[in-house]
Amino acid sequence: MNELLVMLTIDDRRVALPAVEVKSVIELEEIYPVPRAPNFVVGLTAMRSQSLTVIDSRLAIGVADENKVCDRAAVVEVEGHQYALLVDSVEDIAETKSELAPVAGGFGAGWQHVAKGMVETDQGPALMLDIEKLIEGPAAQAA
Amino acid sequence: MDDLLAEFVAETREMLEAIEGELVAWEADPSDSARLDSIFRFVHTVKGNCGFFDFPRLEKLSHAAESVLAEVRAGRRQPNSRLVTTVLVVIDRIAEMANAIEAGEELPDDSDDLLISALEGRQEDFDELAALQAADSSSKSADQTVTSRRSIRLPVELLDRVMSGVSDMVLARNDLSRRLRDAGNEPTLDGPFERLSGILADVREAITRMRMQRIELLYNALPRLVRDLSAELGKQVMVDFEGGTVELDREMIEMIRDPITHLIRNAIDHGIETPSERLAQGKREIGMLSIASRQSGNQITMVITDDGAGLDEAKIAAKALASGLVTKSQLDAMSAEEVINLIFEPGLSTADEVSAISGRGVGMDVVRSNIEQIGGRISVTSEPGKGAQFFLELPLTLSIISALTVGIDGQYFAIPNSYVEEIAHGASASVEFSEVGDRDLVTFRGQRIPCLTLNNVLNLSGRRAGPDQRLILLRLGGGDIFALAVDRIHDQEDLVIKPLSPAVMATQLYAGTTLLDDGRPVLMLDIPAIAAGHGLVSDIRTRSASVSRDPAETAVDAGRTLMTFVDLDGRRRAIGMDLVSRIDQVEPAAFDIEGARAQVVVDGKIVELAGKPRGELPDSKVKLLRLSDSEAELAYPVAELGETIDYSGSMAPAESDSTVEGVALIDGMPVPVVDGYQLFAAHGHSAAPEVQLLCKLPAGDEWVNRMLTPLVKAVGYRITEDEGADADVVILTSDTPENLTQEQDNVIKILNDPAAAGKASGIYRYDRSAIVEALNAARKRSAS
Numbered sequence: 001m002n003e004l005l006v007m008l009t010i011d012d013r014r015v016a017l018p019a020v021e022v023k024s025v026i027e028l029e030e031i032y033p034v035p036r037a038p039n040f041v042v043g044l045t046a047m048r049s050q051s052l053t054v055i056d057s058r059l060a061i062g063v064a065d066e067n068k069v070c071d072r073a074a075v076v077e078v079e080g081h082q083y084a085l086l087v088d089s090v091e092d093i094a095e096t097k098s099e100l101a102p103v104a105g106g107f108g109a110g111w112q113h114v115a116k117g118m119v120e121t122d123q124g125p126a127l128m129l130d131i132e133k134l135i136e137g138p139a140a141q142a143a
Numbered sequence: 144m145d146d147l148l149a150e151f152v153a154e155t156r157e158m159l160e161a162i163e164g165e166l167v168a169w170e171a172d173p174s175d176s177a178r179l180d181s182i183f184r185f186v187h188t189v190k191g192n193c194g195f196f197d198f199p200r201l202e203k204l205s206h207a208a209e210s211v212l213a214e215v216r217a218g219r220r221q222p223n224s225r226l227v228t229t230v231l232v233v234i235d236r237i238a239e240m241a242n243a244i245e246a247g248e249e250l251p252d253d254s255d256d257l258l259i260s261a262l263e264g265r266q267e268d269f270d271e272l273a274a275l276q277a278a279d280s281s282s283k284s285a286d287q288t289v290t291s292r293r294s295i296r297l298p299v300e301l302l303d304r305v306m307s308g309v310s311d312m313v314l315a316r317n318d319l320s321r322r323l324r325d326a327g328n329e330p331t332l333d334g335p336f337e338r339l340s341g342i343l344a345d346v347r348e349a350i351t352r353m354r355m356q357r358i359e360l361l362y363n364a365l366p367r368l369v370r371d372l373s374a375e376l377g378k379q380v381m382v383d384f385e386g387g388t389v390e391l392d393r394e395m396i397e398m399i400r401d402p403i404t405h406l407i408r409n410a411i412d413h414g415i416e417t418p419s420e421r422l423a424q425g426k427r428e429i430g431m432l433s434i435a436s437r438q439s440g441n442q443i444t445m446v447i448t449d450d451g452a453g454l455d456e457a458k459i460a461a462k463a464l465a466s467g468l469v470t471k472s473q474l475d476a477m478s479a480e481e482v483i484n485l486i487f488e489p490g491l492s493t494a495d496e497v498s499a500i501s502g503r504g505v506g507m508d509v510v511r512s513n514i515e516q517i518g519g520r521i522s523v524t525s526e527p528g529k530g531a532q533f534f535l536e537l538p539l540t541l542s543i544i545s546a547l548t549v550g551i552d553g554q555y556f557a558i559p560n561s562y563v564e565e566i567a568h569g570a571s572a573s574v575e576f577s578e579v580g581d582r583d584l585v586t587f588r589g590q591r592i593p594c595l596t597l598n599n600v601l602n603l604s605g606r607r608a609g610p611d612q613r614l615i616l617l618r619l620g621g622g623d624i625f626a627l628a629v630d631r632i633h634d635q636e637d638l639v640i641k642p643l644s645p646a647v648m649a650t651q652l653y654a655g656t657t658l659l660d661d662g663r664p665v666l667m668l669d670i671p672a673i674a675a676g677h678g679l680v681s682d683i684r685t686r687s688a689s690v691s692r693d694p695a696e697t698a699v700d701a702g703r704t705l706m707t708f709v710d711l712d713g714r715r716r717a718i719g720m721d722l723v724s725r726i727d728q729v730e731p732a733a734f735d736i737e738g739a740r741a742q743v744v745v746d747g748k749i750v751e752l753a754g755k756p757r758g759e760l761p762d763s764k765v766k767l768l769r770l771s772d773s774e775a776e777l778a779y780p781v782a783e784l785g786e787t788i789d790y791s792g793s794m795a796p797a798e799s800d801s802t803v804e805g806v807a808l809i810d811g812m813p814v815p816v817v818d819g820y821q822l823f824a825a826h827g828h829s830a831a832p833e834v835q836l837l838c839k840l841p842a843g844d845e846w847v848n849r850m851l852t853p854l855v856k857a858v859g860y861r862i863t864e865d866e867g868a869d870a871d872v873v874i875l876t877s878d879t880p881e882n883l884t885q886e887q888d889n890v891i892k893i894l895n896d897p898a899a900a901g902k903a904s905g906i907y908r909y910d911r912s913a914i915v916e917a918l919n920a921a922r923k924r925s926a927s
């Protein structure tokens with residue numbers, strides 16, 4: 001059966017998240033920093049009187065060194081905590097056209113850790129993100 | 144029935160229900176050690192609980208069962224069907240006894256001795272018992288009466304769901320309130336919204352109360368336990384409680400009652416020495432046991448400290464080796480602290496003899512398993528000869544806690560109020576900064592206290608503590624004190640704390656997050672973790688180094704502490720800090736101002752305002768200074784709180800304004816100091832007088848009953864209508880003055896006709912102030 005996906009771009013690469021996991025896509029207004037948190041935790045923000053932990057996807061994957069100003073975020077929930085995943089842009093909704101599949105040689109440093117696999121969509125191939133892995137950040141990769 | 148007893152019965156019954164299945168499973172397979180352990184824990188807990196009620200039979204029975212089960216656990220006895228049956232009979236008997244206790248009946252008069260000796264394995268007793276059981280079982284089911292209860296027991300998950308729903312509703316309300324404010328004045332929406340807010344506040348309070356109980360409930364039972372135990376053991380123990388107002392989940396209190404009881408038993412039995420031993424070691428002959436509770440974010444910390452012998456590390460190590468708990472090489476690799484924490488492992492006891500009080504060392508593993516079951520942690524530190532300290536950390540998944548919000552670098556953080564001991568201005572004369580190495584120290588009230596700056600803790604534009612900051616003195620569960628310097632103190636409010644995501648928790652700096660009324664997320668600082676991270680937690684309570692105060696300095700320091708604030712009219716004023724008993728926040732609706740009367744409802748009681756407010760009350764929450772002259776209480780609404788300062792300069796007199804004591808010069812600006820004396824003289828009604836005078840009123844007069852009696856009572860008199868009574872004041876009423884001929888000092892004449900009252904020595908009956916004045920004058924006369 002075809003599954004709906006939210007297509008995102010992170011560091012100019014196309015990635016996908018299952019639409020059922022994305023609670024909403026928001027434009028972040030104000031982010032309140034969390035001192036001494038790992039750098040991929042940008043801070044906290046409020047959405048509908050809930051507080052969200054804002055994660056910079058590029059930093060969490062480890063494909064960038066510093067925070068780039070972007071304000072689009074996908075809101076997901078993991079183990080009762082809500083996260084806003086900062087991405088370059090949110091493209092569209094797409095349908096899966098294949099099962100998840102690995103790619104020979106992997107997806108490259110950083111990406112391999114957060115990838116569930118590759119999926120074919122009606123907009124071309126995309127990397128399926130593993131949200132749990134993403135919010136652990138790059139530090140957890142070594143472990 | 145007494146609350147504690149009811150809880151004991153309910154708890155026993157709940158445990159019985161819980162182990163029902165285990166019993167059957169154990170009967171099917173007597174070698175199943177996991178089942179055995181839980182049955183063993185049940186009888187052990189029952190025995191423990193009996194310790195503080197007086198149920199000798201129940202205690203004897205459970206002790207006997209415990210002993211037998213302990214033998215089985217240790218492998219000294221094989222569980223056979225006979226033993227299993229007997230244990231089951233004992234457990235049935237415990238259930239019967241619990242029922243009898245609840246019904247307030249005498250305990251069923253069966254032969255417990257028979258049971259006990261059957262437990263000990265005597266065949267003939269067992270046979271007799273079996274015969275008795277058979278005869279009994281037919282009649283038993285009939286007389287199990289179901290007693291109706293006035294309360295219901297609800298699953299805690301359900302309450303949790305309701306509570307978290309209500310918390311979210313509060314946050315949504317705050318959000319809505321913000322949007323309404325942004326949208327400007329909408330009279331059609333404001334009314335219903337206010338109503339909604341009011342209802343929500345009520346519901347929230349009710350739900351909170353439903354789940355929360357003060358830890359005092361637990362404390363209350365302890366002095367008796369301590370008293371009985373120490374008497375039994377020939378020891379002298381004083382117990383000291385702190386933090387009784389900390390509120391805990393009702394269920395949590397039930398869950399920790401047992402472990403706490405065990406810890407106290409152990410402390411008294413094994414920790415605290417006998418008076419003669421203590422004297423020989425140069426200690427006070429009375430042992431000290433202290434229990435302190437504190438709340439921080441999602442956790443409650445309890446610290447149980449005794450000043451007894453401490454834990455014997457060598458003995459624990461030897462026992463652990465002997466029982467095969469650890470190997471020699473493992474033991475060698477362990478730190479002293481790890482070794483003493485072995486006492487929480489199952490099957491380790493250092494007690495040489497088995498005593499009825501703390502048993503055979505099963506206590507500690509039961510304690511740990513109970514604490515861990517509710518997601519808590521326990522650890523112990525000890526210093527030989529000085530005492531032991533047990534730390535319990537208990538979770539509080541969802542809670543509303545009162546916190547101080549502080550700011551540094553434009554960011555806000557919250558600090559749980561339970562840690563806050565005192566707040567001081569860095570520039571205050573009583574605060575002195577010093578630096579030792581890289582450590583900042585402050586000297587405050589003769590104590591040198593380590594000082595952290597929040598900037599450094601959080602790595603935000605690092606700096607040293609200085610006089611431009613505010614100092615918050617924080618006291619940890621163990622009694623350690625440190626100061627935290629922040630740029631500014633924002634406010635004090637009740638916050639709904641939500642857990643943080645793991646990535647943020649990993650910093651070990653924050654305990655939770657919350658949204659302020661303005662929608663801004665705020666992090667709650669994890670004070671114990673911060674203190675521990677900076678090495679500010681001592682193992683055993685050590686007092687901060689005391690600095691002897693120079694007497695000359697005290698003499699010079701004759702200034703007073705003033706608190707500045709911005710009044711509702713926008714003016715900056717000050718008031719003597721010693722008058723301010725606390726600071727509160729209330730909704731504007733809590734104020735009731737009408738004519739000359741101005742009152743406010745705070746903490747569920749009506750408090751007189753210190754005169755009519757000087758300006759308009761704000762629309763949002765109003766900050767309230769609560770003033771006290773040690774008897775009467777007044778409230779003073781202010782627009783903004785200022786700071787506390789030690790003022791030793793002179794004060795310019797302000798003769799033209801009687802409400803002002805003088806004008807102080809603060810930071811080069813004149814600040815009028817409100818005259819507290821005048822405030823209380825003008826507005827303070829002291830509490831009801833101790834001696835109530837008797838006032839005789841005319842009998843059978845409807846007007847007197849309806850109008851006069853309440854008035855006279857309000858002034859502080861008792862009322863009598865008895866003609867012959869020897870009253871302090873007599874009130875007579877009449878239509879005309881001629882009817883009232885009695886001429887005595889203590890007679891007050893009340894006339895129905897205002898014109899007549901003017902001429903004669905009577906008071907018109909609706910001249911309230913004259914009547915009150917006359918009654919007060921009579922009081923003064925009788926007092927002199």
